[in-house]
Amino acid sequence: MRESHAAEARPYHHGDLRRALVDAARRLLEADGPSALSLRAVAREAGVSPAAPYHHFKDKGELLDAVAQEGWQKLDEAMSAAKARAEGHQKLTALGLAYVCFARDNPALYRVMYDAARDKEALPDQMENGEDSAYCKVRTTMVELGADPVAEVDLELATVAAWCAAHGLAEMAGFKQFTHLKDTLGGEEAFLRAVLNHMGLFPSAHRA
Amino acid sequence: MRESHAAEARPYHHGDLRRALVDAARRLLEADGPSALSLRAVAREAGVSPAAPYHHFKDKGELLDAVAQEGWQKLDEAMSAAKARAEGHQKLTALGLAYVCFARDNPALYRVMYDAARDKEALPDQMENGEDSAYCKVRTTMVELGADPVAEVDLELATVAAWCAAHGLAEMAGFKQFTHLKDTLGGEEAFLRAVLNHMGLFPSAHRA
DNA sequence: TGTACATCAGTGAACGCGCGTTCACTGATGTAC
DNA sequence: TGTACATCAGTGAACGCGCGTTCACTGATGTAC
Numbered sequence: 001m002r003e004s005h006a007a008e009a010r011p012y013h014h015g016d017l018r019r020a021l022v023d024a025a026r027r028l029l030e031a032d033g034p035s036a037l038s039l040r041a042v043a044r045e046a047g048v049s050p051a052a053p054y055h056h057f058k059d060k061g062e063l064l065d066a067v068a069q070e071g072w073q074k075l076d077e078a079m080s081a082a083k084a085r086a087e088g089h090q091k092l093t094a095l096g097l098a099y100v101c102f103a104r105d106n107p108a109l110y111r112v113m114y115d116a117a118r119d120k121e122a123l124p125d126q127m128e129n130g131e132d133s134a135y136c137k138v139r140t141t142m143v144e145l146g147a148d149p150v151a152e153v154d155l156e157l158a159t160v161a162a163w164c165a166a167h168g169l170a171e172m173a174g175f176k177q178f179t180h181l182k183d184t185l186g187g188e189e190a191f192l193r194a195v196l197n198h199m200g201l202f203p204s205a206h207r208a
Numbered sequence: 209m210r211e212s213h214a215a216e217a218r219p220y221h222h223g224d225l226r227r228a229l230v231d232a233a234r235r236l237l238e239a240d241g242p243s244a245l246s247l248r249a250v251a252r253e254a255g256v257s258p259a260a261p262y263h264h265f266k267d268k269g270e271l272l273d274a275v276a277q278e279g280w281q282k283l284d285e286a287m288s289a290a291k292a293r294a295e296g297h298q299k300l301t302a303l304g305l306a307y308v309c310f311a312r313d314n315p316a317l318y319r320v321m322y323d324a325a326r327d328k329e330a331l332p333d334q335m336e337n338g339e340d341s342a343y344c345k346v347r348t349t350m351v352e353l354g355a356d357p358v359a360e361v362d363l364e365l366a367t368v369a370a371w372c373a374a375h376g377l378a379e380m381a382g383f384k385q386f387t388h389l390k391d392t393l394g395g396e397e398a399f400l401r402a403v404l405n406h407m408g409l410f411p412s413a414h415r416a
Numbered sequence: 417t418g419t420a421c422a423t424c425a426g427t428g429a430a431c432g433c434g435c436g437t438t439c440a441c442t443g444a445t446g447t448a449c
Numbered sequence: 450t451g452t453a454c455a456t457c458a459g460t461g462a463a464c465g466c467g468c469g470t471t472c473a474c475t476g477a478t479g480t481a482c
Contacts, residue, residue: 014458038435049460051438056458060436114379122384156389160380161406165369168376171322172368176330181364198369199407222425246468257427259471264425268469 018056018066020046025067029108037112039063068116071109072124072134078102079134083141091141096166096196097189099134103170110170138162147203158203165199226264226274228254233275237316245320247271276324279317280332280342286310287342291349299349304374304404305397307342311378318378346370355411366411373407 014020024045028036039060040050057063082098083091103110117123127135139159143149147158172178173192182191222228232253236244247268248258265271290306291299311318325331335343347367351357355366380386381400390399 017458039437040435050436051461052459054437117383121382128385153389153392157402157406160386160389161373161403164376164380164403165373165407166376167379168372168374171375171379172372174329175325177336178368181361181368184361194365195369195372198365199373225425247470248468258469259428260426262470 014048017046017048017052021048021053021056021063022066022070025063026070026109029067029112030106034108034111034115037064037067064112065116067109068113069124071106071113072127074106074109075099075102075113076132076134076137079137080132083137089145092138092145092162092201093193093196095134095138095141096162096169096201097192099166100170100173100192100196103167104173107174135159135163142203145202151203154203158201161199162201165196165201169195222256225254225256225260228256229261229264229271230274230278233271234278234317237275237320238314242316242319242323245272245275272320273324275317276321277332279314279321280335282314282317283307283310283321284340284342284345287345288340291345297353300346300353300370300409301401301404303342303346303349304370304377304409305400307374308378308381308400308404311375312381315382343367343371350411353410359411362411366409369407370409373404373409377403 021042025037025042028041028045039053042063043050043053046052053063057066078101079095079098082094086094123135124133127133130136139155142155142158142162147155149155169192173188178191182188185191185194229250233245233250236249236253247261250271251258251261254260261271265274286309287303287306290302294302331343335341338344347363350363350366350370355363357363377400381396386399390396393399393402
């Protein structure tokens, strides 16, 4: 067992090393945190020489981007599923909860996603336009729940506000300071729901 | 001019190297970002040998902690000032705005602050208890504006929610996706205010 | 006031390390004839 | 169906780098007598 568990008796040509590298990166990430994500470590984890990744990614940054992009996709999926599971006016809170739980369950990946975004000073393109993106789904859900789609600015503001709220909560939820409040409210999920409900997630027209 | 601009003709004993190191760290931070913050770079920037910092900090982590702690202090001060400047029911929004502006103006420091917090899984102790901490000030302000201090859980929830909202907005505000919305609303500050106002910053009793 | 000496706060060289990337290479695969 | 050859996707050794930390040292300061 000298080899990484991902290695085994591999043929010389890997088959889909790109895929394997992204998977290896995610494994490392959740095991040892974002600082463990070096190109060499990823290659090692995938059972391959340190030069091999260069046949699939221009440089380290491109590998990180691929990992981040897959993260955004997984977030989209998690939120889709949560929305489908929830009923009517609960859908919005369900989306928020799914967001926060994704961040809690994939903390290192979540970090890499936003690190990549900050580098580019932009969230991924697909979020702005893609019908299936988590971000657009929030807006769509607001309209479904009765928000006026003609009040564009208001709708956009509400979407941004909801996104900020979820992100802020995601980053705070792990701090020890809030364990007392969690206990008082009856557990973490209750706490998350309570905070989300405290924030105005709906467009203001809907609230008035 | 071979020396760092902080060096000049220094006596052998520095006087207050600890202070100088923290200052150097902050200078590096805002100039080149968090990844530039190595112990060696800080020593270099302070015009001192790489071993010198070890007379003032146990290791690199302790230096970073000192930088972060000073960051929290500066945040406290900025929010105090903003609260003093604002009138009545505007105080809460003013606090939020000051928070977000602090993050915008000291992005790398802000990052280091939360990195340190995440390491410990806790915000700094003083935030929980210190009367002058920014966090406590938010709660106090809510009471001053009419929130019922007896509804402890509700008050605490409202404080957490406001803190999350501000943090979320602080991290989102820089993304290119929102430049259109900023323009529509008449500038960045208008955008920040609009988003903050969209979130329920008051305790629910106050809203009902 | 002067001197011996302990302590403090620096120096600078060295350590081992893991990193990103490049290079010449070679084994495996696919295609043309 | 077999063979020559181009291309693809790996290897492994090497590069230079900056890092955190340690070490024996030394210059400056303060204190006791």
